[in-house]
Amino acid sequence: xxxxxxxxxxxxxxxxxxxxxxxxxxxxxxxxxxxxxxxxxxxxxxxxxxxxxxxxxxxxxxxxxxxxxxxxxxxxxxxxxxxxxxxxxxxxxxxxxxxxxxxxxxxxxxxxxxxxxxxxxxxxxxxxxxxxxxxxxxxxxxxxxxxxxxxxxxxxxxxxxxxxxxxxxxxxxxxxxxxxxxxxx
Amino acid sequence: xxxxxxxxxxxxxxxxxxxxxxxxxxxxxxxxxxxxxxxxxxxxxxxxxxxxxxxxxxxxxxxxxxxxxxxxxxxxxxxxxxxxxxxxxxxxxxxxxxxxxxxxxxxxxxxxxxxxxxxxxxxxxxxxxxxxxxxxxxxxxxxxxxxxxxxxxxxxxxxxxxxxxxxxxxxxxxxxxxxxxxxxxxxxxxxxxxxxx
Numbered sequence: 118x119x120x121x122x123x124x125x126x127x128x129x130x131x132x133x134x135x136x137x138x139x140x141x142x143x144x145x146x147x148x149x150x151x152x153x154x155x156x157x158x159x160x161x162x163x164x165x166x167x168x169x170x171x172x173x174x175x176x177x178x179x180x181x182x183x184x185x186x187x188x189x190x191x192x193x194x195x196x197x198x199x200x201x202x203x204x205x206x207x208x209x210x211x212x213x214x215x216x217x218x219x220x221x222x223x224x225x226x227x228x229x230x231x232x233x234x235x236x237x238x239x240x241x242x243x244x245x246x247x248x249x250x251x252x253x254x255x256x257x258x259x260x261x262x263x264x265x266x267x268x269x270x271x272x273x274x275x276x277x278x279x280x281x282x283x284x285x286x287x288x289x290x291x292x293x294x295x296x297x298x299x300x301x302x
Numbered sequence: 303x304x305x306x307x308x309x310x311x312x313x314x315x316x317x318x319x320x321x322x323x324x325x326x327x328x329x330x331x332x333x334x335x336x337x338x339x340x341x342x343x344x345x346x347x348x349x350x351x352x353x354x355x356x357x358x359x360x361x362x363x364x365x366x367x368x369x370x371x372x373x374x375x376x377x378x379x380x381x382x383x384x385x386x387x388x389x390x391x392x393x394x395x396x397x398x399x400x401x402x403x404x405x406x407x408x409x410x411x412x413x414x415x416x417x418x419x420x421x422x423x424x425x426x427x428x429x430x431x432x433x434x435x436x437x438x439x440x441x442x443x444x445x446x447x448x449x450x451x452x453x454x455x456x457x458x459x460x461x462x463x464x465x466x467x468x469x470x471x472x473x474x475x476x477x478x479x480x481x482x483x484x485x486x487x488x489x490x491x492x493x494x495x496x497x498x499x
Contacts, residue, residue, distance in 0.1 A: 121356055159328070160321035167356050168317045171349070246338035253341055260351065261488045268354045270326045274489040275441045275472070282439070282470050 121170040125178060138177040139170055202257045203237050206288065233297060240291040248284045255281060315339060315346045324354055403427065406452075406475045408490035416495050418465055421473060422453045426485060429477035433484070436460065436473045444471070467496040 119136050126132030143150055150173075154165055241249060247269070254260045254268065262277040271277045315323075315336060322328050323336050340347045403426060410422040421434055434454055436445045445460050465471060470493050476486040 120359070124352075124356055124359075155318065160318060160325040164325050164353070164357055165317060165321040168320045168349075168353050171353060171356065172317065246334055246341055249341040250337045250347075253347065254351070258347065258351065262491075263488050264351070264355070267358055268324070268351055273441070275437070275439070278470060278472060278489065278491050279439060 118166070118170045121167055122174050125171065125174045131178075131181075134181070135174045135177050139173050142173045143169075202241065202253060203234050206241070206252065206256055206285075207233070207237060236292060236295050236297055237288075240288055240295070243291070244284065244287070248280075248287075251277075251280060251284060314343065315349070320346075320350055320353060324350065324357065403429075403477075403479050403485050405485045406432065406477045406487045408473060408475060408487050411473075411492035412490050414493050414495045418456050418460065418492070418494060420453055420455045421475070423475045423487060425452045426477035426479060428479050429485075431478040433476045433478070434473065435475075436471060437489075439470045439472070441472075465494050467494045469493060 118139055119132075122136040122139055123132045126135050150169060154162060156162070241252070244252075251265065251269065254265045255262075260268070262274040262281075265271065266274055266277050269277075271280070319328075319332075319336055323333065323340075328336060340350060406426050406429075407424045408421070409424065410420065411418055421436075423432070423434075426432075431448055431450055432452065433448050434446065435443055436456075438444055444464060445457065447454055470491055472489045472491050474487050474489050476484045478484050
């Protein structure tokens with residue numbers, strides 16, 4: 118639990134405050150929260166406790182310091198700097214025209230870019246949820262394959278890459294099926 | 303491409319759902335629903351990623367399996383020998399042990415490239431040797447080498463013959479920071495861009 122508090126705390130004092138608050142909340146109402154864990158074999162107690170502890174620590178930080186502005190976090194800044202999945206994927210798939218929505222002064226190029234962007238968004242919406250999540254984690258959140266493997270339960274990084282390549286192939290094929298060849302619609 | 307549409311959810315994931323998802327304990331239909339939600343909800347996705355990282359980095363409890371007899375014998379030996387009473391301390395021959403280090407990061411090649419000339423990675427403090435492995439998409443090792451530098455050239459066999467345009471390849475580098483202690487980079491994917499006619 119202290120490991121969780123430390124991960125979220127800004128400094129040592131904030132960490133220890135969050136840890137004390139966490140213990141107090143867990144103890145409250147005769148350990149009501151802990152008794153809320155149902156040992157039905159769906160998850161390990163330790164994993165569940167990390168989720169609960171993290172939520173309590175976040176509540177404490179929000180109460181104490183206010184809701185953190187998204188732009189304060191370097192992670193969120195980096196995330197904000199990245200563009201939408203559609204644009205990122207367009208680069209990956211070498212459909213360069215899709216990302217080029219800023220083609221100022223060229224209405225035809227803008228129109229084409231928007232059309233391609235719409236097509237790609239449609240293709241993504243038709244993917245399996247697991248594959249959409251995989252693409253989001255990889256391209257929008259910028260997670261390394263090792264971390265994606267841990268989150269989604271892939272056995273190795275190779276399995277992550279293999280699935281990514283398969284999904285990208287699927288997207289390419291679907292784009293071609295809708296009449297898109299590279300940057301030309 | 304859909305097998306079955308995931309039922310729409312209201313609100314965010316429950317604590318139990320997040321934990322069960324990360325533990326791989328959800329039924330397929332529940333898993334599909336959770337993944338559909340995660341694909342669209344930034345907040346829940348961030349929570350799942352952070353919890354996964356916390357669970358992975360959680361310090362494992364230390365377990366001691368020393369038999370009581372061995373502990374008693376060691377204590378007795380210390381009492382008899384009393385090594386601290388002769389006033390002479392052994393000289394320090396060893397440098398302080400490095401307990402934490404940074405992992406190397408693969409820089410080149412990465413993503414789609416035109417030609418595979420060389421591999422470059424970031425240096426690791428105190429590393430005296432790097433081991434580079436190049437794999438195909440099935441995880442088979444195509445080439446491996448060791449060097450003390452932070453760059454190495456692909457051999458001709460790899461450059462000319464074995465890398466197929468468009469096929470995904472991976473590589474990683476491990477740095478030796480002390481005897482029998484290695485720290486590894488993540489796998490880096492690259493492919494040779496197919497030449498357009």
